[in-house]
Amino acid sequence: MNFIEAIILAIIEGLTEFLPVSSTGHMIIGSSLMGIENDEFVKLFTIVIQLGTILSVVVLYFKRFFQSFDFYFKLLVAFIPAAVFGLLLSDMIDQLLESPLAVAISLVVGGVILLFADKWFNKPTIDSTDEISYPTAFKIGLMQCLAMIPGVSRSGATIVGGMSQKLSRKAAAEFSFFLAVPTMFGATSKKLYDFYKGGYELSGEQINLLLIGNVVGFVVAIIAIKSFIGFVTKYGFRAFGWYRIVVGGIIVILLLAGIDLQVM
Known part of the structure; x- marks a missing residue:
């Protein structure tokens, strides 16, 4: 992976991580079209650059993150299901990650x-994340577990989960952003641990790639989040539904064309 490829992947990550379109599906297409070898560092890169994207949430909602301890407890309650199921089903998740077709199907169904x-x-009755109860937070956390299936989209699962619990579109989207912070931080920490435990080490160039990836992801994610909130509040999710179907179709076409796709 070179610096241009790293920047492109970071742009893809920043644009798609908080939208209900599956960053995994876009990473598959982007990396395959650029011919990036799916080695251990590339797998690490696609996870670690999430630190930049979650930092964008903290910056945009800075006051919210330092408003009350109740806020953190709700995030913890919502995060627990993904943490538990992630550990219990890690082998099954790894197997699913080997199937680009599974990603395409998930994109279309979603x-x-x-x-x-x-x-x-x-008919939402909850217009603010402050009104979310602990049981509601837990139910949204359960919905997040569906994102362990590649192509489902973490943000898509949590936003729809929030709307099913009477949250408005804006409140559901914002809680999805907040929940991404512990979830993605946990995933990044585990990936770094596994990387070093496996005997791998980062070179100076690879560290620079990670740094630039996080910076680019941070900037792009800020733009994406601001744009998404305004768009979804006014127009809803229908456009994202059609977009997912198109991306899923592109993956199927690439597979039928004999292009070797590998999930990140």
Whole structure:
């Protein structure tokens, strides 16, 4: 991986991580089209640059993160299901990651759900994340576990999960952003631990790639989050549903064309 490829992947990560479109699916297409070898460092890179994207959430919602301890307890309650199931089902998740077709199917199915989400959940009673109860936070956390299936989209699962619990589109999206912080920090920490435990070491150039990836991901994620909140509040999720279906179709076409796709 060179610096240009690292920047492109970081842009993809920053744009797609907080949108309900599956960053995994986009990483598959982007890395495959650029011919990036899916080695241990590339796998590490695609996870570690999430630090930059979650930092964007903390910066944009700085006051919210230092408002009350109740906020952190709710995030912890929502985070617990993913932490538990992630450890218990790690082997199964790794097997699913070997199937680009599974990603494509998840993209299409999730896209169909988003086409109708606005109609199914059109009577919200919770307009602010402050109004979320602990049971509601836990239920949204359970929905996040669906994102362990590649292509489902963590943000998509949590946003739809929030809307199913009577959250408004904006409140569901914002809680999804907040929940990303402990979830992605945990995933990054585990990936770094596994990397060094496996006997790998980072070279100076690889460290620089990680640094630039995080910086680019941070800047792009800020733009994506601001744009997404305004768009989804006004127009809903239908456009994202069609977009997911198109991306899933592109993956299928690439597979049929004999292009070797590897999930990051």
